[in-house]
Amino acid sequence: MELTGAQILMKVLKEEGVDTIFGYPGGAVIDLYDELDRTDIRHILVRHEQGAVHAADGYARASGKVGVCLVTSGPGATNAVTGIASAYMDSIPMVVFTGQVPSHLIGNDAFQEVDIVGITRPCVKHNYLVQRTEDFARIIKEAFYIANSGRPGPVLIDMPKDMVARKIEYKPTTEVKLKAYNPTYNPNKRQLQRVIKLIEGAKRPLIFAGGGVSLSKASSELTEFARKAQIPVTASLMGLGVFPASDPLWLGMLGMHGTYRANMCTGECDLLIGIGVRFDDRVTGKTDSFASQADIVHIDIDPTSIRKNIPVSVPVVGDCKISLQKLNSMMDGQLDLSGVAENRKEWFDHIVSWKSTRPLDYEQTDVIKPQFVVEKLYELTKGEAIVTTEVGQNQMWSAQFYHFEKPGHFITSGGLGCMGFGLPAAIGAQVACPDMLVVDVAGDGSIQMNSQEFATAVQHRLPVKVVILNNGYLGMVRQWQELFYDKCYASTNMEHAPDFVKLAEAYGAVGLRAAKPEEVEDVLREGLFSPHTVIMDFVVEREESVYPMVPAGAPITDMLLV
Amino acid sequence: MKEEHIFSMLVDNQPGVLSRIVGLFSGRGFNIESLNVAVTCEPNISRITIMTKANKPIVEQIEKQLNKLVNVIKIRDLTGPDSVKREMALICVNARPENKAEILRIVDIFRCKVVDVGTEHYTIEVTGDEGKMKAILSLLKHFGVKKIARTGIIALFREPK
Numbered sequence: 070m071e072l073t074g075a076q077i078l079m080k081v082l083k084e085e086g087v088d089t090i091f092g093y094p095g096g097a098v099i100d101l102y103d104e105l106d107r108t109d110i111r112h113i114l115v116r117h118e119q120g121a122v123h124a125a126d127g128y129a130r131a132s133g134k135v136g137v138c139l140v141t142s143g144p145g146a147t148n149a150v151t152g153i154a155s156a157y158m159d160s161i162p163m164v165v166f167t168g169q170v171p172s173h174l175i176g177n178d179a180f181q182e183v184d185i186v187g188i189t190r191p192c193v194k195h196n197y198l199v200q201r202t203e204d205f206a207r208i209i210k211e212a213f214y215i216a217n218s219g220r221p222g223p224v225l226i227d228m229p230k231d232m233v234a235r236k237i238e239y240k241p242t243t244e245v246k247l248k249a250y251n252p253t254y255n256p257n258k259r260q261l262q263r264v265i266k267l268i269e270g271a272k273r274p275l276i277f278a279g280g281g282v283s284l285s286k287a288s289s290e291l292t293e294f295a296r297k298a299q300i301p302v303t304a305s306l307m308g309l310g311v312f313p314a315s316d317p318l319w320l321g322m323l324g325m326h327g328t329y330r331a332n333m334c335t336g337e338c339d340l341l342i343g344i345g346v347r348f349d350d351r352v353t354g355k356t357d358s359f360a361s362q363a364d365i366v367h368i369d370i371d372p373t374s375i376r377k378n379i380p381v382s383v384p385v386v387g388d389c390k391i392s393l394q395k396l397n398s399m400m401d402g403q404l405d406l407s408g409v410a411e412n413r414k415e416w417f418d419h420i421v422s423w424k425s426t427r428p429l430d431y432e433q434t435d436v437i438k439p440q441f442v443v444e445k446l447y448e449l450t451k452g453e454a455i456v457t458t459e460v461g462q463n464q465m466w467s468a469q470f471y472h473f474e475k476p477g478h479f480i481t482s483g484g485l486g487c488m489g490f491g492l493p494a495a496i497g498a499q500v501a502c503p504d505m506l507v508v509d510v511a512g513d514g515s516i517q518m519n520s521q522e523f524a525t526a527v528q529h530r531l532p533v534k535v536v537i538l539n540n541g542y543l544g545m546v547r548q549w550q551e552l553f554y555d556k557c558y559a560s561t562n563m564e565h566a567p568d569f570v571k572l573a574e575a576y577g578a579v580g581l582r583a584a585k586p587e588e589v590e591d592v593l594r595e596g597l598f599s600p601h602t603v604i605m606d607f608v609v610e611r612e613e614s615v616y617p618m619v620p621a622g623a624p625i626t627d628m629l630l631v
Numbered sequence: 632m633k634e635e636h637i638f639s640m641l642v643d644n645q646p647g648v649l650s651r652i653v654g655l656f657s658g659r660g661f662n663i664e665s666l667n668v669a670v671t672c673e674p675n676i677s678r679i680t681i682m683t684k685a686n687k688p689i690v691e692q693i694e695k696q697l698n699k700l701v702n703v704i705k706i707r708d709l710t711g712p713d714s715v716k717r718e719m720a721l722i723c724v725n726a727r728p729e730n731k732a733e734i735l736r737i738v739d740i741f742r743c744k745v746v747d748v749g750t751e752h753y754t755i756e757v758t759g760d761e762g763k764m765k766a767i768l769s770l771l772k773h774f775g776v777k778k779i780a781r782t783g784i785i786a787l788f789r790e791p792k
Contacts, residue, residue, distance in 0.1 A: 249704040373695040
């Protein structure tokens, strides 16, 4: 059968189960768009390539499938880089197709040429330049396999225009064979035995779960593990939702803006079990004093995560789900857990006292507090919405005041901390879950970074809801300036923003505003339950800060409190 | 404490693979002391030998990070006595008439070869381990080294006897 490169791509995409692509056409990918139009794959036309990648990211996280984007060469490809870097930091499975100038022009500084394989090398799991149409099918298969196995991540395929247009005799590729790529899924049994031994002896154990638990779909295994062994659980930003927030063992988030008790627990614990985490600096604070009294167990599928930032007593390289399943069954056979609750009583009493002395709190005055908006959002959605965020204070308040019960419900740019992420990610999540309520909690600064995507949402009738916590500042930077730079608010005042209600209307969306606390609930009710794309502008306290806060580089137990 | 480590790896012989490896070093702040690349008997596989200087946790990271690259097929730490290590250098040294005999004597003692001769210079080919390189360089320095090109260390694991 003779097929063009473009036809091969469509064929293999179908084989890989792709039903949605986020993208933006251009000269180098016209052939592909022409072919794509003849398939039943849904194409979501974004308004900027960064939006396409973030949308594919949100789609991947909400659906558990690989996100796919298609952009053109040159500026199309460079615009995608931020999104790719964000997906790389958060280990999101994604395949990005970029157009490229015809192969004979590569290296000639041709129109819309850029060495995107070179540019993205440090921020992709792997990337390819298609040099022969004959290799195309194999490369696509490999890309999907690499993106979605081991520690997931984005894979980029750069496709010269002539490779896509060329017709070849197509031979179906069946299996992916990569001689050097072989992720370790099964943990070493001896290491797991050591973990069990440590659990047995621990008086003040703590579980620290991260995005890896969500990626390996190990949430129920984790819950079983924590409940069985009676170990309190904290999580990184990326791990929110992997353990139900309503469980008495839940401590809240760990880190720079973590809860008082979660941070104190790491300082006091004698066993810390890190699962699917990478001990990022926003979590550890000063590494020397992080969990300094504890034996640290680190379970992760990526060996480079282990001992990268902190020394570990028991490294376990393996898939979180499989590791937890094995630990759970080993506990059944080996551990006498009847005395555990008794043994840990002192520890739990301690935790309870930390919770009651320093709960997450704020005082609602006659100006709307941003925390109040998130809390109301939580109440009205019964904790069941998919919440995406932008980056900064809006992100931290969402993490603190929206209590996640299930994984895949909190979608945020954790590692890269990429402003402008939330709206396109919400679009992607809404595409993946058309029947769910998807809310982007945004700041007035970050929403302006990708607000062009309102047009995408309206065009594709995606009823995403955007909650803008509008304080007229780049709030998180302002907070740092207040605390550490003598209140010199250099370039963080953002009072010159558009009227978001009018902006919404200009895009054909619904715009609502609340300026007083008593209006918050009504606006949320009206906005959340509308069938349309809605932008809700909440005029909030201008100089509210996120607490607790650990200054960068300080021990995680040294918190600034309200 | 920083120690020298030699990593030898088999990689896919494809464009861009070296760049992935070198980029990993620069991007993560690792250090390359020497680097050598050439194709093996299999045309689609190259061997890369890198000497690096780092403390223990970083050495562990370097090995793991290299291993993670999809194009790195196999990697081995060849530090220590279980491997044979060699380096080659071409050293162009000033050779005034009054020094020629002395230089040739050094060449003889170190079992090197003179590969290019001029009225005012010798170019000497030296092969050996790091110690030998250092020793001969310190002796030739007095005459004035005009140019030097070194291959960087290459190494192979010693097969069982």
